[in-house]
Amino acid sequence: ADKVELLLDWFINPDHGPLIVAQQKGYFAEQGLEVSMVEPADPSMPPKLVAAGKADMAINYQPQLHQQIDEGLPLVRVGTLVATPLNSLVVLKDGPVKSIADLKGRKVGYSVSGFEDALLHAMLEKNGLTLKDIELVNVNWSLSPSLISGQVDAVIGAFRNFELNQMDIEGHPGRAFFVEEEGVPAYDELILVINAKDRGDDRYSRFMKAVEKATQFIVNHPQAAWQSFVSYKPDELDNELNKRAWADTLTRFALRPAALDTERYQRFGEFMQQQGLTKATPSVDTYATAP
Amino acid sequence: MDIRLEHASLHWQQHCVFSDLNLDLPSGLWTSILGQSGVGKSSLLQLLCGIADDAEIGGTLTCSDGKPLSGRVAWMAQDDLLLPWLNVLDNVLLGARLSQKRNVRPEQKELAHYLLSQVGLGDKADVRPSDLSGGQRQRVALARTLFQDRPLVCMDEPFSALDAINRLRLQDLAASLLSERTVLMITHDPLEALRLSDRILVLQGQPARLSNPIEPQGDTPRSVRDEALLHLQGELLTLLAQECA
Amino acid sequence: MDIRLEHASLHWQQHCVFSDLNLDLPSGLWTSILGQSGVGKSSLLQLLCGIADDAEIGGTLTCSDGKPLSGRVAWMAQDDLLLPWLNVLDNVLLGARLSQKRNVRPEQKELAHYLLSQVGLGDKADVRPSDLSGGQRQRVALARTLFQDRPLVCMDEPFSALDAINRLRLQDLAASLLSERTVLMITHDPLEALRLSDRILVLQGQPARLSNPIEPQGDTPRSVRDEALLHLQGELLTLLAQECA
Amino acid sequence: MSQLLRPVIIALGLTLLWQCIVWTTDAPRYILPGPLSVIATLIEQLPLLLRHAGVTLAEILIGLLLGVVLGLISALSLATWGGLKRWLMPVLVISQAIPVFALAPVLMLWLGYGMASKIAMATLIIYFPVTAACFDGLRQTPTAYLKLARTLGADKRTQLLQIRLPAALPAFGSGLRVAASVAPIGAVVGEWVGSSTGLGYLMLNANARMQVDLMFAALLILALIAVSLYFLIDLIARRLVPWQSDTLNSPTTGRSRSR
Amino acid sequence: MSQLLRPVIIALGLTLLWQCIVWTTDAPRYILPGPLSVIATLIEQLPLLLRHAGVTLAEILIGLLLGVVLGLISALSLATWGGLKRWLMPVLVISQAIPVFALAPVLMLWLGYGMASKIAMATLIIYFPVTAACFDGLRQTPTAYLKLARTLGADKRTQLLQIRLPAALPAFGSGLRVAASVAPIGAVVGEWVGSSTGLGYLMLNANARMQVDLMFAALLILALIAVSLYFLIDLIARRLVPWQSDTLNSPTTGRSRSR
Numbered sequence A: 001a002d003k004v005e006l007l008l009d010w011f012i013n014p015d016h017g018p019l020i021v022a023q024q025k026g027y028f029a030e031q032g033l034e035v036s037m038v039e040p041a042d043p044s045m046p047p048k049l050v051a052a053g054k055a056d057m058a059i060n061y062q063p064q065l066h067q068q069i070d071e072g073l074p075l076v077r078v079g080t081l082v083a084t085p086l087n088s089l090v091v092l093k094d095g096p097v098k099s100i101a102d103l104k105g106r107k108v109g110y111s112v113s114g115f116e117d118a119l120l121h122a123m124l125e126k127n128g129l130t131l132k133d134i135e136l137v138n139v140n141w142s143l144s145p146s147l148i149s150g151q152v153d154a155v156i157g158a159f160r161n162f163e164l165n166q167m168d169i170e171g172h173p174g175r176a177f178f179v180e181e182e183g184v185p186a187y188d189e190l191i192l193v194i195n196a197k198d199r200g201d202d203r204y205s206r207f208m209k210a211v212e213k214a215t216q217f218i219v220n221h222p223q224a225a226w227q228s229f230v231s232y233k234p235d236e237l238d239n240e241l242n243k244r245a246w247a248d249t250l251t252r253f254a255l256r257p258a259a260l261d262t263e264r265y266q267r268f269g270e271f272m273q274q275q276g277l278t279k280a281t282p283s284v285d286t287y288a289t290a291p
Numbered sequence B, C: 001m002d003i004r005l006e007h008a009s010l011h012w013q014q015h016c017v018f019s020d021l022n023l024d025l026p027s028g029l030w031t032s033i034l035g036q037s038g039v040g041k042s043s044l045l046q047l048l049c050g051i052a053d054d055a056e057i058g059g060t061l062t063c064s065d066g067k068p069l070s071g072r073v074a075w076m077a078q079d080d081l082l083l084p085w086l087n088v089l090d091n092v093l094l095g096a097r098l099s100q101k102r103n104v105r106p107e108q109k110e111l112a113h114y115l116l117s118q119v120g121l122g123d124k125a126d127v128r129p130s131d132l133s134g135g136q137r138q139r140v141a142l143a144r145t146l147f148q149d150r151p152l153v154c155m156d157e158p159f160s161a162l163d164a165i166n167r168l169r170l171q172d173l174a175a176s177l178l179s180e181r182t183v184l185m186i187t188h189d190p191l192e193a194l195r196l197s198d199r200i201l202v203l204q205g206q207p208a209r210l211s212n213p214i215e216p217q218g219d220t221p222r223s224v225r226d227e228a229l230l231h232l233q234g235e236l237l238t239l240l241a242q243e244c245a
Numbered sequence D, E: 001m002s003q004l005l006r007p008v009i010i011a012l013g014l015t016l017l018w019q020c021i022v023w024t025t026d027a028p029r030y031i032l033p034g035p036l037s038v039i040a041t042l043i044e045q046l047p048l049l050l051r052h053a054g055v056t057l058a059e060i061l062i063g064l065l066l067g068v069v070l071g072l073i074s075a076l077s078l079a080t081w082g083g084l085k086r087w088l089m090p091v092l093v094i095s096q097a098i099p100v101f102a103l104a105p106v107l108m109l110w111l112g113y114g115m116a117s118k119i120a121m122a123t124l125i126i127y128f129p130v131t132a133a134c135f136d137g138l139r140q141t142p143t144a145y146l147k148l149a150r151t152l153g154a155d156k157r158t159q160l161l162q163i164r165l166p167a168a169l170p171a172f173g174s175g176l177r178v179a180a181s182v183a184p185i186g187a188v189v190g191e192w193v194g195s196s197t198g199l200g201y202l203m204l205n206a207n208a209r210m211q212v213d214l215m216f217a218a219l220l221i222l223a224l225i226a227v228s229l230y231f232l233i234d235l236i237a238r239r240l241v242p243w244q245s246d247t248l249n250s251p252t253t254g255r256s257r258s259r
């Protein structure tokens, strides 16, 4: 079988559902692939390692991909895992912030991804504010705790399928403002990238076929898929939070993971350049392909 | 103040240095102890000074005024024990620096300077101990002991590193400055003991015992040409040589 | 092998200890140096041994066989310099441990044991230096120096911490073991110098100069009751006292 | 008896303190859980925790070994070649000051996501304290010992190994103690940078999922490892210098004598 | 002259080494950029870098001060109350072994995301090495000095301050040196956990934006701060113990004499 070493973006969570299910159900094996998955703690590392040729494939975020391409990393997008943004601006449900306009003069926490000020900038602009009207605080790994404990009034970078559930379980339900409804063009949250020199390698088309099959299985048999997902690491994955996140993530998996919406990528690339995060907007086929 | 040590015993780990030893230090007298190397002289001195920490000790120590002895002894160790981070003057002043809360008084400083000049080191007050010769270090330690002004003064071979001339001069100095004090001195030089002491004891044997005191007559410091002294020296040497037989 | 030090000078920082000093050490003879405390005896010894590192030194040192002296001197320091992490036996064996690559040979071990028993410490071979008395430490240092077996032996007050009896015994021991060697000894005891030496020098003054040698006659170790010796002792003491005047 | 009792009392005391902090500051569960719930989680998840702890322990031990050996060698080299020190010391300091995190990508690139990179991290963290302490010890050897050694015919290497090194052992012991106490951090930080096993991974993972109980349980085990390691090393360090008396345990501290 | 030249040569040497690593390992720019592009970025972004460096420097210095003072006090207390040691030492070790990261959320909760929490981190990291080194020094005071002090009438406190403390200064110096070299890590780690200024923040941000040049430029400045700090502290530590000869700089190392 052909080997594929896949670097995830973070520890295994429901966002990785199709990958885990494909692995557990043997869909990769059906395609003649032997996939090994590594969980890193720093999401910015995997694309670099793939670009450096140290791994075959990595999970990436679309906004980051634009920046990486801009910096000259030889990466190519070959698939989409989650086809909508998950990122959102979260505030406490019973807190003082009822609309984005209420953020004026307040603190917004974020976990550094390199992209949050662009998001915020677009969202605030739509509501008549600028970045100067708020204070940005890097809270790194404690998005929900810093919000719940009142250290910040809002956090950007929270995943709607994850942090909202987390806060709910803690008894401090949150309210999410969805970025794509607040002036940010829609984008793919989680994508799969490979090194540009591997472009056309048929391992990845087979890989995407397996992922597509897993996604169909998940949509058709949510409960069985959940069982299959937790069977990967029963003592770590089987908990309340994952169960709820699973339910919220089901609807967001890309049903055609290999398909590429060139126009959407083009539009978002222009948005990135307009926000000053990239210097140019190269043509989409240089960095994305549908294997 | 008379000091009396009774039924004293001292063990270093298993090794018994002495047991059931009695020692009288009559008030105002200068007592010297001689004895073979390793017989237990320094140990006895440490026992008296209350610093024989690692040893197992026994016995009773009484002062004629009923108060405890601790805090009233000056100890001059066999090695000089100068603190390397203090200069010579501060080493002499150490007693004042350590025992009083306030700063050193000017008259104490003056006394220290005087003592330094008396031991022949008036020009070395600002020097660090590491820059001194062996005999100079010993003289600083002596000055420190003399500075302390305690009722009982215990000195462990205080003149051993000095040349003949300096030795005589410092013996005279010590004799005059300590004339009113109770003194216990360890020495290996019979003539030195005879010159300075009112009572001379020999420590010998294992476990060690003290001999009967030899008591030279006359005012100290005595002249070393004295006939009686030379006679006593012969007696002492016989006593010391006894053990080797 | 004769050793000759010419136009030697030594300064500690600004302080000039001696300059333009000449010293001859004739082959096979025992030379003693006396002198006031702090006059520069130990410094001179360190200069000879090549270890006066912090001092500014000058002069030439020549051996009659033309080879350099370094590596052919045994040095016994004024303090004992026993290494605290080695037991007594290993301290005596230190020369062997440090200078040869291989392990200590059995006959070296035997020699060390023999020397220890000769200095009266046969039963302390396994003890750490910290558990010894001052005189015992000095005896270990002496045993270490005797163990070294070098053409030139330099000893700085080697018997100063010993009682009269042990001192005589160890003087005899040293005299017999070092009979063929060139020896330089520093001492404060004129009688000791007279008993052991072939040549006695007095170091005095500032900057220090060496006196003319006093050369007692007869085989060493001499008896201390010898008339001629007592006469020379008087001469020596006058020499030593001179400076104070 | 008191030897056995003391750790128990300390543990209980700390637990009580912890509980008090929870009570007085009213810290919410997701920031500082109470000891009881943490211990419950600990017992419940013991197999999981032990599995990860094993990995971390292995990393710590290997890292400690490598760090100490490298540190010792470096200190000895610095001491041997006097000139080297002036040139190499700044480099060592820089190497220490660069946060290992920043080096992580480079390390990952070379060593991959396996155990090697974590061991490298732990080694890096341990390396400097050992080097610095041991080097400080080496350079403070009493001059007289060295002079003696020279007259005894010791060459530079022998002086270093037989005089300087034993004289530096107390300082080396201090370095070892510091190293033992930072080694766990090294391993955990290594795991944070990238891995799917080990207590560090577990903690980060639990933290991300707000399973703060589990995170603290992992922390507890880590603390246990650290303390055991420290006291083991302390014992060894004491053995290294049997001639050095600990003046705090002896009565020299000034017990007044009444007789 | 050579005093000034040496750092320059070292810097050049390291730069060359760096460039060689880049060449030989063929590391891509986004993992290990070459020195030239980093220096270009450094010059270009100097105002930005300096602004953030100022914040970090302040955190380091205050943290160092606090850590050293607290460490010294702890060591003195441990030495004063002999019994305390057996009870407190395990606690100290635990405190050291718990990765500051894990405490970060708790610290942030109490101290907020401002400077205080970063100073606390730096302090925490420095605290233990200083305490351990100083305590080791205190407990190895030569017994004879303490005996002498007792006969001189020194009470326990005076013994501690006038005998044990000076005798421990060389060890304390070693501790200071280690502290100086870990302080920058403390501050940067604090900034990683939560902040909006400082070099650590800048590095994190640059890393996320793939501005690896900028990240390494920040790293360069951090290294510079660390090295300056180390040598400053080294100087101070030497001043502390003027009576202690550095046997490596003196010719005692075995220079053979030819005359």
Ligand SMILES: Nc1ncnc2c1ncn2[C@@H]1O[C@H](COP(=O)(O)OP(=O)(O)OP(=O)(O)O)[C@@H](O)[C@H]1O
Pocket: B130, B131, B132, B133, B134, B135, B136, B161, B163, C012, C013, C015, C017, C035, C036, C037, C038, C039, C040, C041, C042, C043, C044, C054, C078
């Ligand atoms: N390391 C040093 N640094 C500075 N000065 C020193 C040093 N060692 C000795 N001196 C000075 O040099 C002079 C000679 O010292 P030296 O040790 O040679 O005397 P000495 O004749 O051996 O005296 P003693 O009989 O007391 O041992 C003294 O005045 C001393 O203060």
Ligand SMILES: Nc1ncnc2c1ncn2[C@@H]1O[C@H](COP(=O)(O)OP(=O)(O)OP(=O)(O)O)[C@@H](O)[C@H]1O
Pocket: B012, B013, B015, B017, B035, B036, B037, B038, B039, B040, B041, B042, B043, B044, B054, B078, C130, C131, C132, C133, C134, C135, C136, C161, C163
């Ligand atoms: N700290 C110690 N630990 C164990 N044994 C010791 C210790 N100090 C001394 N001894 C032993 O106790 C005995 C007596 O030692 P002490 O120092 O009292 O001798 P001393 O009479 O002063 O000899 P010297 O004239 O050589 O100084 C010696 O045999 C010595 O080995």
Ligand SMILES: [Mg+2]
Pocket: B041, B042, B043, B078, B156, C133, C134, C135
């Ligand atoms: Mg003695």
Ligand SMILES: [Mg+2]
Pocket: B133, B134, B135, C041, C042, C043, C078, C156
């Ligand atoms: Mg001398």
